[in-house]
Amino acid sequence: MKLIDAIAQNSPEIATLRRDIHAHPELCFKEIRTAEVVAQKLTEWGISIHRGLGTTGVVGIVHGRDGGANGRALGLRADMDALPMQEANTFSHASLEPGKMHACGHDGHTAMLLAAAQYLAKNRDFDGTVYLIFQPAEEGGGGAREMIKDGLFEQFPMQAVFGLHNWPGSDVGFFAASAGPVMASSNEFKIIIQGKGGHAAMPHNALDPVPVACQLVQGFQSIISRNIKPIDAGVISVTMIHAGEATNVIPNTVELQGTVRTFSLEVLDAIEQRMQDMTTQLCAAFGLSAEFEFRRNYPPTINSAAEAEFCRQVMADIVGADKVQVQEPTMGAEDFSFMLLQKPGCYAFIANGDGDHREMGHGAGPCMLHNASYDFNDALLPLGATYWVRLAQKWLTQPLSKL
Template structure:
């Protein structure tokens, strides 16, 4: 493993910073303290800072030895927000804010990019510009979308953008990157089946919405098994059913809510239309009506082929080709997808280990993402920072070829 020695030496200080962020988690669009910490560190290292994109976003402008005159630029992105969940860990750097927790490793992502920023600022052995993007509100707020709306790519023109996420359960010291879809789109639906309620003992005087809603739950699965091509991926999950207030009363309505995940817009279009048609036609067949609401959240995260291969080459130079894996696509979603809709780039993964890095006082659960016993593996800090540094240096040098 070819780590940058300076980053290894500075690792304890960056780990302390990461743990400070972990202990003070902030939810989407409220990352005030975290943004202040990031901005202060960048300024301390001589990096100009722009604040306020996407409410609490921070962008560091790191010019190379040419002052950025060549015009080549890339973006490196880290997310800053935490999750609205109670941490079960009791170690020294556990959350000090009840009901808030860094359970997805955004504290580590921020720390790794800060470590890389410090190194690049002190060396500047490149021509061009590295934009350091510290993004708010990945966890459901669409912070990437909001930064773009506020002019991220107009104010900071870059030719490519890159992201990195930790991935528990895989051997520490390994990476993964792949072309094409790596994370799914995230979409929500709310369907209200409307009938006519009445006494449960005289159902013939009612229009019962409950059995129709139950048929919809089952029917939606036929969209996946009979409307999609077998090689296409899609998931429809009805996760909430609400109806009724008393056991002897047939309700007036029944509400279904859930999510849809796909790796392409074509599949998403098909699923949404089939769900709408099925809802309207099945309800009409039973003399009922329905309200159908489908909300598209994050689009699929789709890596461009050239940038994914480039990232794999950078990783291989650091850890060896045998430690660079193909990332199996996951149905989880990620708002870095908005950035990849605008610019070529790659969303890659760094293995977080099996949880054995956690200190005494961790909760009883596994060290997986969005788990109350999760903690970022500080051993990754110099590795992730080395990756960012080598990626920036190599990408900018290739632009001159």
């Protein structure tokens, strides 16, 4: 493993910073303290900053020895927000905020990028510009989208953008990057079936929405098995059904809610249209009506081929080609996808281990993402920071005509 010595030597300081962020988690668009910590550190290291994109976002600007005159630039992105959940850990850096926890490792993502920023600020032996994007509100708020709306790519023109997420379950020292879709789109639906309530002993006097809702739930599964090509992935999950208040009363309405996940917008379009048609036509067949709402949250995260291969080469230079894996796509979602709709880039993964790094006082659960017993592995800090630095240095050596 070829870590940058200066980063490795400074990793205890960065680990302390990471744990401080972990102890003070903040939810989406409320990352006020975290953004202040980031801004103070970047300023302390002589890095120019811009604040306020996406409400609490911070962008650091590191020009190389040419002052960025050659026009080459790339973005490196870390997310800052925590999750609205109670931490089960009781070790010294556990959350001090009830009901809030860094259970996805965004504290570590922020710390890794800060470590890279510190090194790049002291070693500007490159031509071009590195934009350090500290993004709010990944966990459901769409902070990437909001930063883009506020002019991220207009104010900080870059030819590509890159992201990195920790991944529990694999040994520390491994990376993964792949071309194409690596995370799914995230979408939600809400359906209200309108019938006519009545006495449960006299159903002929009512228009019962309950059996129609049951048929609709089953029918949705046929969309995946019979309307979508077998080689295309998609998931429809009805996760909430609300109806009725008494055992002897047929309710007026049934409400269904759930989620849809796909790896392509084309499949998503087809699923949404088929769900709407099925809802409208099935309800009409039974003399009922329906309200159909479909909300698209995050698009699929799709890596561009050239940038994914470039990242794999950088990883191989650091840990060896045998430790660079192909990332199996997951139906989880990620709002870095909004950035990849605008710019070429790659969302990659760094192994977080199996949880053995956790100190005494960790919860009884596994060290998995979005688990109350999770904690980021500080052993990743010098490795992730080295990756960011080597990626930026190597990428900026390419001729502008190839970018």
